[in-house]
Amino acid sequence: GNSVTQMEGPVTLSEEAFLTINCTYTATGYPSLFWYVQYPGEGLQLLLKATKADDKGSNKGFEATYRKETTSFHLEKGSVQVSDSAVYFCALSDETGDYKLSFGAGTTVTVRA
Amino acid sequence: DVKVTQSSRYLVKRTGEKVFLECVQDMDHENMFWYRQDPGLGLRLIYFSYDVKMKEKGDIPEGYSVSREKKERFSLILESASTNQTSMYLCASSLGQGTDNIQYFGAGTRLSVL
Numbered sequence: 001g002n003s004v005t006q007m008e009g010p011v012t013l014s015e016e017a018f019l020t021i022n023c024t025y026t027a028t029g030y031p032s033l034f035w036y037v038q039y040p041g042e043g044l045q046l047l048l049k050a051t052k053a054d055d056k057g058s059n060k061g062f063e064a065t066y067r068k069e070t071t072s073f074h075l076e077k078g079s080v081q082v083s084d085s086a087v088y089f090c091a092l093s094d095e096t097g098d099y100k101l102s103f104g105a106g107t108t109v110t111v112r113a
Numbered sequence: 114d115v116k117v118t119q120s121s122r123y124l125v126k127r128t129g130e131k132v133f134l135e136c137v138q139d140m141d142h143e144n145m146f147w148y149r150q151d152p153g154l155g156l157r158l159i160y161f162s163y164d165v166k167m168k169e170k171g172d173i174p175e176g177y178s179v180s181r182e183k184k185e186r187f188s189l190i191l192e193s194a195s196t197n198q199t200s201m202y203l204c205a206s207s208l209g210q211g212t213d214n215i216q217y218f219g220a221g222t223r224l225s226v227l
Contacts, residue, residue, distance in 0.1 A: 046217075
């Protein structure tokens, strides 16, 4: 079955530091890949997505590239802000038409001023 | 903007009570989902529905049931609440499937069962 593995947190950074959160997946075929973000006290919201190999998703200064050869979708941001403090979830949706998403365990990121 | 509304942010219930968690979406989405979120475990799918009156079990359906009588409303039911059902519950909806499956989430209901 499908599965998603994220680096464990928590991650604590200073403002303007570089952030990387690793995500690898197991799936048959060619899944779509997503990063969702959950700010304190809120539900999840889509941060970015990529639907095919070598696609790069980007939003709010975050980027992730769909690497089929390494089955990875690592999230990066060059200069984090305090407002980026949140829980980040990697997820995949396979190509079979299934309605479900498979989520990673989530990575808690805290950015200090 | 898509809006998914969960009726309660916080609930406290007693063991053995019947608990209803309500979720409403306003974007005419076909698909709706119930997850529970626990630290270190991420989101786990309890049930989902791809049409009115249709439901499918997710990964952890035991102890739960659902109801979808109208397209916009999806209810999660705990028939007899137990302490191990203390958790954050998230509702989501989506229009697409497969590679276009963007899910939109409510703010969550934090349930405590005492």
